[in-house]
Structures are given as C-alpha cells and as structure tokens.
Amino acid sequence: MSRLDETFAALRRRGERALLAYFTAGDPSLAETRRLVAAAARGGADVVELGVPFSDPLADGPVIQRAGARALAAGTTLPRVLETVATLRADVGVPLALFTYYNPLLAFGLKAFARTAADAGVDGVLVVDLPPEEADPLAAEARAAGLDLVHLVAPTSTPARVRLIARRSRGFIYVVSLTGVTGERHELPPGLGAQIRTLRLVTTKPVCVGFGIARPDQVRAVGRLADGVIVGSALVRLVEERAGSPTLAADVERFVAELKAPLRERPGGSGEDRPTRMRPGGSGEDRPTRMQPGGSGEDRPTRMRPGGSGEDRPTRMRPGGSGGGRPTQDE
Amino acid sequence: MALKLLPDARGHFGRFGGRFVPETLMAPLVELERAYARARRDRRFQARLAGLLRDYAGRPTPLYLASRLSEHCGGARIWLKREDLCHTGAHKINNVLGQALLAERMRKPRVIAETGAGQHGVATATAAALLGLECEVYMGAEDIERQALNVFRMRLLGARVIPVEAGSRTLKDAINEALRDWVTNVRTTYYLLGSALGPHPYPMMVRDFQAVIGRETRRQALGALGRLPDVLVACVGGGSNAIGLFHRFIGDRRVRLVGVEPGGEGIATGRHGASMTAGAVGVLHGCMSYLLQNDDGQIATAHSISAGLDYPGVGPEHAYYRDAGRFEFVAVTDDEALEGFQALTRLEGIMPALESAHAVAYAMRLAKTLPRSRAIVVGLSGRGDKDVHVVARALGTELG
Numbered sequence: 183m184s185r186l187d188e189t190f191a192a193l194r195r196r197g198e199r200a201l202l203a204y205f206t207a208g209d210p211s212l213a214e215t216r217r218l219v220a221a222a223a224r225g226g227a228d229v230v231e232l233g234v235p236f237s238d239p240l241a242d243g244p245v246i247q248r249a250g251a252r253a254l255a256a257g258t259t260l261p262r263v264l265e266t267v268a269t270l271r272a273d274v275g276v277p278l279a280l281f282t283y284y285n286p287l288l289a290f291g292l293k294a295f296a297r298t299a300a301d302a303g304v305d306g307v308l309v310v311d312l313p314p315e316e317a318d319p320l321a322a323e324a325r326a327a328g329l330d331l332v333h334l335v336a337p338t339s340t341p342a343r344v345r346l347i348a349r350r351s352r353g354f355i356y357v358v359s360l361t362g363v364t365g366e367r368h369e370l371p372p373g374l375g376a377q378i379r380t381l382r383l384v385t386t387k388p389v390c391v392g393f394g395i396a397r398p399d400q401v402r403a404v405g406r407l408a409d410g411v412i413v414g415s416a417l418v419r420l421v422e423e424r425a426g427s428p429t430l431a432a433d434v435e436r437f438v439a440e441l442k443a444p445l446r447e448r449p450g451g452s453g454e455d456r457p458t459r460m461r462p463g464g465s466g467e468d469r470p471t472r473m474q475p476g477g478s479g480e481d482r483p484t485r486m487r488p489g490g491s492g493e494d495r496p497t498r499m500r501p502g503g504s505g506g507g508r509p510t511q512d513e
Numbered sequence: 514m515a516l517k518l519l520p521d522a523r524g525h526f527g528r529f530g531g532r533f534v535p536e537t538l539m540a541p542l543v544e545l546e547r548a549y550a551r552a553r554r555d556r557r558f559q560a561r562l563a564g565l566l567r568d569y570a571g572r573p574t575p576l577y578l579a580s581r582l583s584e585h586c587g588g589a590r591i592w593l594k595r596e597d598l599c600h601t602g603a604h605k606i607n608n609v610l611g612q613a614l615l616a617e618r619m620r621k622p623r624v625i626a627e628t629g630a631g632q633h634g635v636a637t638a639t640a641a642a643l644l645g646l647e648c649e650v651y652m653g654a655e656d657i658e659r660q661a662l663n664v665f666r667m668r669l670l671g672a673r674v675i676p677v678e679a680g681s682r683t684l685k686d687a688i689n690e691a692l693r694d695w696v697t698n699v700r701t702t703y704y705l706l707g708s709a710l711g712p713h714p715y716p717m718m719v720r721d722f723q724a725v726i727g728r729e730t731r732r733q734a735l736g737a738l739g740r741l742p743d744v745l746v747a748c749v750g751g752g753s754n755a756i757g758l759f760h761r762f763i764g765d766r767r768v769r770l771v772g773v774e775p776g777g778e779g780i781a782t783g784r785h786g787a788s789m790t791a792g793a794v795g796v797l798h799g800c801m802s803y804l805l806q807n808d809d810g811q812i813a814t815a816h817s818i819s820a821g822l823d824y825p826g827v828g829p830e831h832a833y834y835r836d837a838g839r840f841e842f843v844a845v846t847d848d849e850a851l852e853g854f855q856a857l858t859r860l861e862g863i864m865p866a867l868e869s870a871h872a873v874a875y876a877m878r879l880a881k882t883l884p885r886s887r888a889i890v891v892g893l894s895g896r897g898d899k900d901v902h903v904v905a906r907a908l909g910t911e912l913g
Contacts (some may be wrong), residue, residue, distance in 0.1 A: 218607065237811040238797060241696065243536045247679060259809040284533055285795045289810025311533045311796065315523060336537035338699060343539060361537050362697040389710040 184330050185305045188226055188355035190388040190409060200410030201268060201401070203227035203438055204281060206249035208235055208258025208419055216306070218421065221431040223276045224243040225438030230274075231266070231308070231412065234260055234282035241283075241310045242385040243365030248406045249422065260286045264302045272305035279306035279332065279353070284320075292300035292320050306330035306353040313351045321350070336359050337377055348385035355381065357391045365415045366396035370403060373435045378407045402444030410498040413441055450464055519830065524713020524800075527836065530829035533796045538692075541699045546714040548619050553721070565610045566725065567793070569643070570600045573608075574726075576733035576890070581860040582877070589883035591876050592742065593893045594730050594758065603866065603895030604726060604754045605636035605707060611722035613640035616703035619676060623647040623698070626705045627691040629656055629684035629750070630821030630868065631663025632895055633707030638672035640800035646703075648672040651691045654682040656820045662898050681814040684750075684824045688798050708731045709799025709828035712799030716828050722759025730890055731761050738888055744769040744879065745890035748871040749842070750786070750821050760860065763839060775817035776844035786815035788827045789835055789842035797825070802832040818903065819845035819867035821895075847876040851907055854897060859913035866895035867903060898903040 183191070193200050203222040207215050217229050218374050242250065260282075265279055280299065287295050287309065299307065312320065312457055314333055324331040327474050330353030335344055338361060348355055357378060359373040371394065381389055392412030396420035404411045420437055424430045523532050524546075532542060552558040561705045566572040574595045583591045596604035610784050616624050624646050628634030629706075633652040641648035650667055654676045657664050667674050680686040690880030695704040709719040727745075743763060747755035751773035777785030785791065792803040797812055805813040805825035815825040834840040845853075850867055858864045866871055869892070876891045883889070897904070905912050 238685065238689050240692045240798070254811065261809075283795060283796075285804075285806065285812070286810035287809065288795050289793075289806065302654075306690055310535055311799070313532065313534065313539050315539075316531050316533055334536045336535070338537050338540045340540050340543075343536075347536070358535075358537060361699055363693050450613075 184328065184353060186229065186246070186330050189277050190397075191353060193228060193409070195277060197448050199405040199408065200228035200388070200390065201226060201438065201442040201445055202229040202231055202392070202412040202439075204233060204412060204414035205421065206233040206235060206246060206253050207263040207266065208253030209249040209418070209421060209443040210252060211256050212258060213264055213316050214425075216266055217431045218269050218434055219269050219270055219278070220273050221435040222438045223274050225435040226442035227276060227438050228410070229277045231279045231281045231414070232263060233285060233414075234263055234286055236283040236286060238354045239283065241363055243363040243415060245366070245419050245422070246364050249418045252378055260290050261298075263302070264298050265368065266305055267299075268302040279304040279305065279308060279330075280304055281308045281310065284309050284312045296320070296323035296329050300327040300329045302331060305330050308332045308334065310334065310358055314346050317350070332356055335381060337371070339375055341380065344380055345384050348387065351387060354388040354390045355385065356412070357381065357389055357394065357408065359391050359393045361391065364393055366419070367394035369402055370394065374404070375407055382426055398440050398444055401441050402447070405445045408438050411441075411445065416474070489493075519833070520713060520717055522716065526716070526803070526829050526833035527793075529801050529832040530716055531801050532799060532878065534712045534799045534902075537696050537699065538712070542714070544841060545619070549615060549718050552570055552615055552618060554783065558702045562611055562614055566607065570606045570610060571598060572616060572725065573729045573733070574598050576730060577736060577834065579857070579861050582857060583880065585856065585860055586880040588636055588880040588885065589887035589889050590753045591880055591886065592734075592888060592890045594726060594890055596726060596754065596892065596894050597863070597865065597896035599870065601632070601636045601639050601852060602890075602898065603632040603636065604723065604757065604894075605633045606639065607725055607757065608719050608722040608753060608850070609636040609705065612703070612705045612718070613637070613644050613646065616646060616705065617644050619703060621703035623649070623702045624705045625649050625651065625691050625694050625702055626707060627635055627665075627684065627687035628653045628707065628723055629653070629687070629864070630819065631656070631660040631667070631899060632821060632866070634672070634674070635663050635666050635670070637705050637707070638667040638670035641672060642670045649692070649694070650674050650675050651687040653677050653681070653687050656684065656823075657685070659903060660819050660899060672849075678796070680696060683815070683820070685798070685812065685826075687817070692798070695912070700870065708753040709756045710751045710800055710802065710826060716830055719753050719828060720756045720760055723753050724760045726754065726892065727759060727761035728756040730758060734866040734890065741768050742888040743767075743883070743892045744887070744889045745873045745892070746770060746773060746876045746879070746889060748773045748775075748822060748868045748894060749789070749827060749831060750775070750824045750868065751826070752831045754892050756828060756830055758892040759840065761903050763834070770834075770840050771875065771879075772840055772842045773818060773871045774823035774842055774844045774910070775815070775871060776849070777816040777818070777845040779846055780844055785844065786817045786818040786822050786824060787844040788825060789831070790844045792825070792827075794832070800829045800884060802826055803831045818850060818907065819900070821866065821868040821873065822871065843875055845871040845874045848906070851904065853877060854900075854904060858897075863893070864897035864901075865893055867898050867900045869894045870897070875888075
C-alpha cells in the first residue's frame with residue numbers, strides 16, 4: 183500500500199474527507215516552500231501537492247501562472263524541487279504529490295525522475311498534459327519506483343475515457359470540476375454531482391476534486407460528494423499577498439485549518455459517511471441531484487470548528503445539468 | 514516510405530506528434546478528428562472547399578521563374594511558388610478555409626485562433642467574415658506592436674484581437690492563451706490552429722489543407738520543366754507552408770526538400786528560432802517534437818526578425834522526416850533574410866514576407882553552388898507589405 187492509499191484508507195475509517203493543499207514550489211523561494219508545506223501539514227492538510235513551475239502553463243489561470251513565473255525567476259528547477267522534498271521529509275509525514283507538466287520530466291529523464299522522486303519521498307505525480315494514451319512510458323517507470331501516477335478526469339471525458347482513467351489512476355483520481363483553467367470561482371459547477379456519480383459507478387478509488395474551489399463553504403459542499411478536496415489558487419494567492427510577511431506560515435496554517443474543518447464533519451452523524459454509491463441500472467441515476475445548502479438529506483446543520491472564519495454563507499450549487507452557465511472567474 | 518500511414522491512429526509520426534493535452538481537451542480532439550475524417554470523405558465538402566480555393570482564394574497560384582534573380586545568382590534557376598498572391602496575402606488562407614468550413618459543419622458558432630505575424634489571424638478573420646462566425650484572435654503583445662497593420666485589418670474584418678501579455682508576449686504565449694480559452698469554452702468554440710503543430714489531428718489536418726501547394730507545384734513543374742524540380746526550399750516556423758509544399762514530393766527521392774529556419778542574430782548568440790538546428794526533443798502545445806529549451810525542460814524564447822517564425826518548436830512531421838533523413842534543415846539569419854528581401858524586391862519587383870525572405874535567401878545561397886540546369890522551387894509563402902516598417906527600421910529608416 184502506498185502512503186496515499188494508507189492516508190485515504192485512514193481517513194475513510196475516521197469518516198473524514200481529505201484536504202489536498204497545493205503550493206507552487208519555489209514561490210517565493212524553495213526555503214519558504216519547505217516552511218509552507220510544514221505549516222499546511224500542521225493546519226490539517228492530508229496531502230500536499232507541489233506544483234513544478236513551467237514556462238508554458240497552459241492549464242493554469244493567472245494566479246498560478248504568476249506563481250510559476252516567480253518561482254522560475256527565483257531559480258526553481260525540478261532537481262531542486264526534489265532536493266527540497268528530500269529535506270522536508272524529516273519534518274513532514276503527509277503524502278506529497280508533484281503537479282507538473284510533462285516536458286520538465288522528459289528533460290530530467292523519466293526513469294531518473296521516478297527514482298529520484300521516490301527516493302526523495304514523493305508519493306505521487308500528476309502530469310496535467312499527459313493523458314493515459316500517452317502515459318505508458320512514465321507509468322512504467324513510476325510503477326517500478328513505487329510512485330503513484332494520478333490521472334485527471336474532466337467534465338468533457340466520455341464514459342469510455344472515465345473508465346480508462348479510473349482504471350489507470352493510482353493513489354486517487356483527480357476530478358477537474360470544470361471546463362477551464364485553475365483559479366478561484368464564485369460558484370461551483372452545476373454538473374459536478376453528476377460527474378462524480380458517473381465516476382463512482384466505475385471505481386472505488388478515492389475521488390478528489392479540484393479547480394475552482396477556494397472557500398470553506400465550497401470545500402464543505404464538495405466534501406459531501408468526494409473523498410478529497412483540492413485547494414490551489416486560493417492558497418497560492420494567500421502566499422502571493424503575504425510573501426515576505428513574518429506571519430506567512432501562520433496565515434497559511436490558519437487558512438488550511440479553516441478549509442479542513444468542514445471535511446471533519448460527519449455528514450450523516452452515524453459514521454456512515456461514504457457518499458451513496460449508485461449502481462448501473464439503480465434508481466434515479468438520471469435524476470439530477472439537488473445539492474442544497476445544508477446538504478443532501480441531512481437534517482443536522484453543519485458546524486464549523488473553532489478557527490473557522492465564521493463565513494457561513496451557504497454554497498450555491500445549481501442542480502446538475504441545468505443552466506449550463508459558465509462559472510464566473512474572480513479575475 | 515509508407516506515406517499514407519502517417520500519422521498513425523493516435524497521431525504519432527514515429528516518436529513525434531501525439532496528443533499531450535489536458536484531459537478536458539481529449540474528447541473534443543477526438544470529436545474533431547472524427548468530424549474531419551467524415552468531411553475528408555464527403556464529396557460536397559471537398560467540392561465546396563475546392564470552389565472557395567479557386568474563386569475566393571485565387572488558386573492555383575503561379576509557379577514563376579525568377580529570371581533576373583537567377584541571373585544575379587549565376588547558377589541554378591530559381592522558381593517561385595506564388596502563395597503571396599493568395600487572397601489575404603499568404604498561404605494561411607488554404608488551411609483556414611478548410612477548417613472554417615469544418616467549424617461550420619460542426620456547428621461551432623465561435624472560432625478562436627492564435628497569430629504571430631498576423632497572417633493567420635487575418636486569414637481566420639477573413640474566413641469568419643465570409644461564413645458569419647464569431648472570431649477572436651490571440652496575439653502576443655510584442656507582435657501586436659510589430660504588426661499594427663494586420664491588427665487593424667483583423668478589426669476591420671470584425672474580429673476581436675486579444676493581446677497576450679504573458680511570457681515572451683509572442684506566438685507561443687498566444688497559443689497558450691488560445692488553448693486556455695478552448696479548454697474553457699470547448700463546447701461552443703472551434704480552435705482554428707494555424708500551423709502544422711499542436712495535438713492530433715491538427716498536424717495532419719493542417720498538412721492536408723496546405724498540401725494543395727505541393728500538388729499544384731508538382732503539376733506545374735512537370736508542365737514547365739518537363740520534370741520534377743531538383744530542390745524545394747521553404748521557411749519553417751511551425752512548418753505549415755513547408756509541409757504543404759513538401760508533402761507531395763516526399764516519395765520523389767531525387768527531390769531535395771530543405772526547410773529554412775530563422776537563425777535570428779546567429780545560432781551562436783542563442784537569439785534565434787532554429788529548433789531543428791539547435792533544439793532537443795520535448796513536448797509543447799500538445800505534441801512531441803524538437804523544441805528550443807533549457808536543460809530543465811523550460812521552453813526558451815525564440816528570436817527572429819520575422820514574427821511568423823518566432824516560435825520555439827516545429828511541427829512533428831518535420832521532426833519525423835528530419836530524423837528519417839528526408840528533410841534537410843538550414844538556418845538563415847535576420848541579416849541574410851533582409852538581403853533576400855531586398856534582392857527579390859529589386860530584381861523581380863516582388864516584395865516577400867520576411868518569413869519567405871528566409872527561403873529566398875537560402876535559395877540564392879544554394880543556387881550559386883549549382884549548375885544552370887538545376888531548378889530550385891521556393892515556397893514564397895507570403896507577401897511583404899506587412900513587414901515594410903520592420904524592414905525600414907532594420908535598414909535605419911524611420912517611417913512617419
């Protein structure tokens with residue numbers, strides 16, 4: 183069992199969902215990244231994703247583009263990111279995954295990368311521009327080195343592709359919640375519930391949702407559907423705003439705690455917190471799920487833990503499939 | 514060489530090409546591939562495209578013997594395949610008409626495009642006007658400054674030009690931004706890619722739409738020379754005009770096929786765009802090919818006097834035929850290209866685009882080494898009006 187597998191299994195036993203916290207490695211510096219990862223782990227992040235900066239981040243929105251540019255300007259390279267992970271491992275026990283584009287791995291050499299990353303203590307790797315059809319060379323090296331290659335599934339993925347991705351992905355499955363680039367959105371995409379249900383039909387692997395999730399109320403809403411919630415741009419923006427401040431690490435730790443809090447809540451109260459699995463041919467699979475403030479079918483109001491921001495605005499999610507309006511971007 | 518088999522079903526030209534894109538784009542690319550496969554077999558689609566190429570774009574373009582230029586060089590005869598005479602002033606229209614008809618057929622009301630020199634943007638805006646499609650063109654902010662005339666042409670045609678401030682503010686960044694737009698609006702939007710690169714099926718599709726250049730050239734050469742030419746020369750940025758000219762000749766083993774890359778200020782200075790000459794294999798914009806990059810796999814910034822060649826990669830089919838030894842690649846500097854520009858202008862009264870001037874310059878260099886009995890065909894991919902102010906600045910004249 184990989185460290186990612188163990189982490190998700192333990193969370194399941196505890197009735198929690200995972201918080202995956204993303205930082206762009208090297209923004210503002212690799213030394214700072216080391217402190218930020220430790221702070222995120224203290225704040226309750228269950229997995230930390232480290233973005234490897236790339237000159238041409240075509241899947242990223244403005245916030246992570248800027249962070250990548252800062253990291254590159256500060257001299258961040260993939261070898262130095264791996265060295266940083268190796269030094270981190272003394273203090274931080276949570277699983278670490280690299281979020282990267284393919285070309286830096288090719289330049290490093292796939293075999294050398296997989297071995298070096300695994301030796302450094304990296305647990306998983308997500309390659310945003312490497313669909314399963316092209317992934318065989320890296321998958322073989324990753325498997326040999328004991329590194330989980332995580333694949334992403336998108337709202338446009340056809341049922342056949344969803345099955346392929348679910349089968350190939352290791353560690354967890356990364357659900358891209360919307361058609362678009364990374365970045366904060368005011369509202370969650372309407373089709374997310376249906377998208378996750380489709381995935382649950384074909385896999386028992388942990389399902390984590392990212393892109394566009396920025397606030398505790400959004401985390402709570404997505405946490406009712408998924409095994410894990412990934413927050414990236416909101417954290418990276420915090421780092422951007424507070425870089426150089428002596429309270430940066432403490433601010434990040436506090437924000438991570440706020441994001442994690444709703445994922446410790448037990449939705450049903452009975453310990454039975456797994457989202458309902460729908461089976462093929464089962465009832466109502468074509469009925470749009472209504473995700474309402476307060477959650478689906480639970481009667482207990484959810485409570486934020488101390489440290490929560492008190493920002494208890496209900497999350498607005500439209501019923502799956504209706505509208506088709508695009509999420510608005512913050513910038 | 515098994516020409517008909519390339520690319521394979523997954524869009525690979527040997528180890529090059531493929532589909533290295535975010536998952537969100539995978540299903541749309543498969544949809545595009547299928548739509549294109551159906552259109553390719555559809556006689557009505559082909560007839561409509563052929564009609565537009567003839568009556569709207571002005572095909573076939575002439576194959577012209579540049580006698581005075583040839584005399585000046587004192588060697589092989591230099592022929593020009595006059596894509597500069599196409600509607601909108603460059604070969605780009607060939608591909609754009611094909612893809613715009615495909616967008617219409619796929620019922621996508623909105624097309625987006627990237628552009629470097631502005632030629633592809635102008636061609637796309639033109640086709641969008643013709644077919645009544647909404648059109649937005651991404652263009653690097655630096656290129657917008659270099660190509661103000663084309664920017665205004667696009668606006669006159671009803672397109673919105675969106676400046677891209679990220680990265681090097683040139684063509685590669687415009688492609689990044691166009692891909693981000695496509696990822697976001699994929700259900701309603703057709704991405705009309707302008708060169709023979711990007712994820713499958715673009716390299717194949719763009720090649721097919723541009724291959725008309727080589728088919729005409731072959732027929733015209735057989736008519737005018739009674740035989741095939743000895744050398745074909747074309748400039749290579751992404752490589753669409755070169756693959757269009759070369760493709761029909763790949764099986765003609767005696768015909769040399771030479772791609773001319775932008776040597777910028779010289780390969781040794783590092784300020785150039787010669788991915789074949791000085792690049793390494795990697796993945797950018799959805800395909801595996803030769804790229805300008807550093808040891809860490811970060812993409813380098815290309816440099817060329819010609820905005821249309823200012824790209825740090827090259828189409829995957831070029832990479833394949835380079836490794837197979839079928840295509841040759843050479844580099845021509847900014848200064849040589851300027852000399853080619855002036856020579857063709859003075860000796861033939863034809864002002865080439867600075868992109869095409871690279872091919873002219875190399876053909877002049879090569880002609881001097883070959884006997885008069887040899888025939889070189891230059892792909893004159895575009896006309897030079899758009900570059901007059903760049904040439905003026907390079908020659909030390911400021912235009913008002």
